Amino acid sequence: MELIGLANYAIFMGILIGIYALLALGLNIQWGLTGLFNAGIAGFFAVGAYASAIITSPHVAGRVGGFELPIVVGWMGAIVFAGLIAWPIGKVCLRFRSDYLAIATIGVAEIIRLVIKSEDWLTGSSRGITGIPRPFGELDYVASQLAYLGLVIAAVAVVYFLLERQLKSPWGRMMRAIRDNEAAAAAMGKQIEARRLQAFIFGAAVMGLAGALFVHFNRSITPEAIDPMIATFLIWIMLILGGSGNNRGAILGAIVIWLLWSVSEMITDRLPTDVALQAKYIRIFVVGLALQLVLRFRPEGILPEEQARQTAR
Amino acid sequence: MKLKSTAALIGSIIGASLLAATPAHAQNVKIGLLSGITGPIAAMAPPMIAASQLAVAHVNEQGGIGKGGKLEVVVGDSACNPQNATDAATKAVNIDRAVGIVGPACSGAVLAAANSVAVPAGALLITASGTSPQITSINDKDLVFRTVPSDDYQGRALARTLKGRDITKVAVAFLNNDYGKGLAEAFKAEFESLGGTIAGYSGHEGSKASYRSDLAELAKGGADTLVIFDYGDGTGLTILRQALENNFFKTFIGADGMKSDAVIRELGADNLGTFFTSSPVGEASSSLESFNKAFTAAGQSPDAIFTTTSYDAAFLMALAIEKAGGDNAKLAESLRAVSSAPGEPIMAGEWAKAKKLIAEGKDIDYKGAAGDHEFDKNGDVPGTYAFFKVSGGTYESLGEMK
Amino acid sequence: MTFIDFINFHIVPGVVLGSIYAVGAIGITMVFGILRFAHLAHGDLATMGAFIALSTMGLFGASPWVGLPVAMIFAAAIAVGIDKTFYDYLRDRPKILTVMASLGVALMLRSVVQVVWGVDSTTYQRGIVRPDEYFGILLRDRELYTLLAVATIVIGLEAFLRKSKWGKAMRAMSDNPDLARLSGVDNRHVTMLTWAIVGALCAAAGFLLGLNNELNSMMGWHLLLPMFAAAILGGVGRVEGALLGGLIVGIAEELSVLILPGQYKAATAFVILLLILLVRPRGLLNGKVL
Numbered sequence A: 001m002e003l004i005g006l007a008n009y010a011i012f013m014g015i016l017i018g019i020y021a022l023l024a025l026g027l028n029i030q031w032g033l034t035g036l037f038n039a040g041i042a043g044f045f046a047v048g049a050y051a052s053a054i055i056t057s058p059h060v061a062g063r064v065g066g067f068e069l070p071i072v073v074g075w076m077g078a079i080v081f082a083g084l085i086a087w088p089i090g091k092v093c094l095r096f097r098s099d100y101l102a103i104a105t106i107g108v109a110e111i112i113r114l115v116i117k118s119e120d121w122l123t124g125s126s127r128g129i130t131g132i133p134r135p136f137g138e139l140d141y142v143a144s145q146l147a148y149l150g151l152v153i154a155a156v157a158v159v160y161f162l163l164e165r166q167l168k169s170p171w172g173r174m175m176r177a178i179r180d181n182e183a184a185a186a187a188m189g190k191q192i193e194a195r196r197l198q199a200f201i202f203g204a205a206v207m208g209l210a211g212a213l214f215v216h217f218n219r220s221i222t223p224e225a226i227d228p229m230i231a232t233f234l235i236w237i238m239l240i241l242g243g244s245g246n247n248r249g250a251i252l253g254a255i256v257i258w259l260l261w262s263v264s265e266m267i268t269d270r271l272p273t274d275v276a277l278q279a280k281y282i283r284i285f286v287v288g289l290a291l292q293l294v295l296r297f298r299p300e301g302i303l304p305e306e307q308a309r310q311t312a313r
Numbered sequence B: 001m002k003l004k005s006t007a008a009l010i011g012s013i014i015g016a017s018l019l020a021a022t023p024a025h026a027q028n029v030k031i032g033l034l035s036g037i038t039g040p041i042a043a044m045a046p047p048m049i050a051a052s053q054l055a056v057a058h059v060n061e062q063g064g065i066g067k068g069g070k071l072e073v074v075v076g077d078s079a080c081n082p083q084n085a086t087d088a089a090t091k092a093v094n095i096d097r098a099v100g101i102v103g104p105a106c107s108g109a110v111l112a113a114a115n116s117v118a119v120p121a122g123a124l125l126i127t128a129s130g131t132s133p134q135i136t137s138i139n140d141k142d143l144v145f146r147t148v149p150s151d152d153y154q155g156r157a158l159a160r161t162l163k164g165r166d167i168t169k170v171a172v173a174f175l176n177n178d179y180g181k182g183l184a185e186a187f188k189a190e191f192e193s194l195g196g197t198i199a200g201y202s203g204h205e206g207s208k209a210s211y212r213s214d215l216a217e218l219a220k221g222g223a224d225t226l227v228i229f230d231y232g233d234g235t236g237l238t239i240l241r242q243a244l245e246n247n248f249f250k251t252f253i254g255a256d257g258m259k260s261d262a263v264i265r266e267l268g269a270d271n272l273g274t275f276f277t278s279s280p281v282g283e284a285s286s287s288l289e290s291f292n293k294a295f296t297a298a299g300q301s302p303d304a305i306f307t308t309t310s311y312d313a314a315f316l317m318a319l320a321i322e323k324a325g326g327d328n329a330k331l332a333e334s335l336r337a338v339s340s341a342p343g344e345p346i347m348a349g350e351w352a353k354a355k356k357l358i359a360e361g362k363d364i365d366y367k368g369a370a371g372d373h374e375f376d377k378n379g380d381v382p383g384t385y386a387f388f389k390v391s392g393g394t395y396e397s398l399g400e401m402k
Numbered sequence C: 001m002t003f004i005d006f007i008n009f010h011i012v013p014g015v016v017l018g019s020i021y022a023v024g025a026i027g028i029t030m031v032f033g034i035l036r037f038a039h040l041a042h043g044d045l046a047t048m049g050a051f052i053a054l055s056t057m058g059l060f061g062a063s064p065w066v067g068l069p070v071a072m073i074f075a076a077a078i079a080v081g082i083d084k085t086f087y088d089y090l091r092d093r094p095k096i097l098t099v100m101a102s103l104g105v106a107l108m109l110r111s112v113v114q115v116v117w118g119v120d121s122t123t124y125q126r127g128i129v130r131p132d133e134y135f136g137i138l139l140r141d142r143e144l145y146t147l148l149a150v151a152t153i154v155i156g157l158e159a160f161l162r163k164s165k166w167g168k169a170m171r172a173m174s175d176n177p178d179l180a181r182l183s184g185v186d187n188r189h190v191t192m193l194t195w196a197i198v199g200a201l202c203a204a205a206g207f208l209l210g211l212n213n214e215l216n217s218m219m220g221w222h223l224l225l226p227m228f229a230a231a232i233l234g235g236v237g238r239v240e241g242a243l244l245g246g247l248i249v250g251i252a253e254e255l256s257v258l259i260l261p262g263q264y265k266a267a268t269a270f271v272i273l274l275l276i277l278l279v280r281p282r283g284l285l286n287g288k289v290l
Helices: A002-035 A041-058 A071-093 A098-118 A141-168 A170-180 A182-189 A191-217 A228-242 A247-268 A273-297 B001-021 B044-062 B082-095 B109-122 B132-137 B149-165 B177-191 B212-219 B237-245 B261-267 B285-297 B307-324 B328-339 B349-360 C004-035 C044-061 C063-091 C096-119 C141-163 C165-175 C176-181 C185-211 C219-234 C241-258 C262-279
Strands: B027-033 B073-075 B100-101 B126-128 B144-146 B169-175 B197-204 B225-229 B253-254 B276-280 B342-348 B366-367 B386-389 B396-402 C130-136 C137-139
Touching: A002 A041, A002 A170, A002 A191, A002 A228, A002 A247, A002 B082, A041 A071, A041 A098, A041 B261, A041 B328, A071 A098, A071 A191, A098 A228, A098 B169, A098 C130, A098 C219, A098 C262, A141 A170, A141 A191, A141 A247, A141 B109, A141 C176, A170 A182, A170 A191, A170 B328, A170 C063, A170 C262, A182 A191, A182 B144, A182 B149, A191 B082, A191 B109, A191 B126, A228 A247, A228 B100, A228 C096, A247 A273, A247 B082, A273 B073, A273 B109, A273 C004, A273 C063, B027 B082, B027 B307, B027 B366, B044 B073, B044 B285, B044 B307, B073 B109, B082 B100, B100 B169, B100 B307, B109 B126, B109 B132, B109 B144, B109 B177, B109 B212, B109 C176, B126 B307, B126 B328, B144 B169, B149 B225, B149 B276, B149 B386, B149 B396, B169 B177, B169 B212, B169 B237, B177 B225, B197 B237, B197 B253, B197 C262, B212 B237, B212 C004, B212 C241, B212 C262, B225 B237, B237 B253, B237 B261, B237 C004, B261 B349, B261 B396, B285 B307, B285 B342, B307 B328, B307 B349, B328 B366, B342 B349, B349 B366, B366 C130, C004 C063, C004 C137, C004 C219, C004 C241, C044 C063, C044 C096, C044 C185, C044 C219, C063 C185, C096 C219, C137 C141, C141 C165, C141 C185, C141 C241, C165 C176, C219 C241, C219 C262
Parallel strands: B027 B073, B027 B100, B100 B126, B126 B144, B169 B197, B169 B225, B225 B253, B253 B276, B342 B366
Antiparallel strands: B276 B386, B386 B396, C130 C137
């Protein structure tokens, strides 16, 4: 066991944390700032992932694509397509409030997942798409991982600073006003519907970017990656734990959850090997319990929103 | 409060890393054993892991690795998705310093773990259950192998066998994942090119409670035979039960996924007189017999899915490690050397014999429980299959399929 | 396809499946209506109930139906315990926290099931059961009993909610918690009672699903989304709405294969849900807006 191994693993975890942090930031725009209960994160993640995969991967008979465009175009495409798909969904679903919106978006995400799983011509169905290029992929292992980590950090940083700037702008104040007191905001002549749709589309576009970063990292994408547990609920846990309404909280939540996931395995791995299987199930229990403990002692999240909320929703 | 909990968290992380940092015994070699322990294939994972661990036990009982070293196993949970698979693989390769990975279980997990961990890090990866044809085309620097044949071979072999048994009209129900769909497509192409009729062809999502309407639709085509490409301890069991209970079809054909003891256990052998499955077997079936015996003695059912391939994957990994003699860069080359003809044949469980021959510098050829494992240039095995029926509470071979 | 085939292979399984969804959806709609959050541990609690029934049956070696009341009692106790341990202190916090807590509980329950009962598929009764014919309609005993059990549960629950003092208190709390408190309804007791009923309903749903199919550690989790669709479809907080929603989702899933590829069966529930929400945003039976 060398330090270099730990460092390598830390780099890997940094990449995944970065990707999940983007998802949490996207959700923070929708929930933390605007109060939109989007439970269909997996859908936008998937659209971004597949859009970038189709744009950049080589040709395969019977499937659209084979454009082999540069990776940057793929990432742009991911952002644009995720945003585009969010537009009609938002247009239709944002009229529902809270839990209704949640169930409607879960439904949309499930439909997207089933389409991806079934349509050969578009997504390669259950076999997925392979041969996706990875930036700096030709370097050797550690260098390539490090370079990718750099890219992911850059993406997170750009999104973070853009968001922070928006937040402090009149736009951000208006969003919070709409979230906290819709009637008052409407009375002041704010266009609530349009603003909420904007936030929904922005959030979805960020989620799409996360999807793109994910596929190029793995050089492949299959429908298993967009299971609601790991691509929707997990991100909700991250945002709530980290502190919804706070962008740094969203990022911290992603860090804490992946550490928890990883550390819990290191703990259960200490158990004797003949209970190795049991240990993996117990690990899920440990993760569930840890979540309860944080909710018990830090219900407002590790980094709460700076400006205190007047009312609990 | 905030500080305290953060500090506690950091403390626990450091504590865990220190624990993890305990050095392994110098001569011991570690391999990662990844499987979808939690997640959608949770029911299939335990027997697969037990089979791989049996191979490791055989290695360690019969002399271990090198000069008195042991083969150690790190079990990782790939949960059947790329996120957890890459995490588990990175952990195995970097933190536990595993030289190779047996697994992961699902094809999507294999693609991700191979592409973003094993291949770049130079670790050998042998999967025992990733059946997707996509795995063939990974740009793998010859590091990715599988002991389970690509769906393509089995689907086609099954089509030829049915045709040979004068079954000319069938309906096909497949689980809509890489396994079911891959088999179904290959089967359909071959069966139709042989002049057979596919009178119904439909995929289904797993874990629904009722498939009666699906079956009714399939039965409309008028076929007497239903071909099920699914898992016998999952949705396949539900489909088979509902098809039997409602008399939708007379004969039922499954692939290796359906050859599960759960089917016999839950439905009863009496009801399965017209149920047949294909499954990969080794040419030298004595290897399969000795595996079956050892696995049964270990309290496991050898009929569980992918157990033979899991055993072979771990055993081949051990042979490759032994042959490479500590030079990890040579693992892939060694794997090819120990698995392919010519050479003294080695059966499942014959570690002491193999170790001796390797020490003498002789060429060996592992003939496993699931097949001969003559890897082609993509690391795939063609696979030989036998056709099975249910007899006396277990599966009985009706002979090899062509 | 003859009409009788249509009944036998699409409507009958749809009704049986739908009534199982309904039992689960009633629990979800009660949590929604009275406690006002989406309970994500519902499916896994159902799984646990199903396995408790299995163990009870193993203990007494009798018909699986012996397991049902025992499982309902145990699950009720577990649900009350979960509420006391994990949900209660979040009562005055934003509801999203309780939703997250219930997700954590779902993971914990599943891991307990996997450790205690393992991950293999199993059944209450081995072998296969061929159906009996009633005027051309094919029904198995277990399906008949399932429908009977669901009818009993729904009628009993309705009677309780309408006639008994505590039932009225629950309805009052569902309609307006502040007013209920002012008129002397003890919220704590109502909450506890709600969880007991919800737990028992979970166990019943899990048991009935296991009886008509197989049991495995993921069975409940996969049930969750159609159950939610059924609850919202019927109108949040409405018991009869959940029943109706469950039946519609079940039948629609079984009918969907007539027009859609089988892979899309799971999408049916959501397509219907989205359509209904567009036309009637409060669900079929005018549920409440959360």
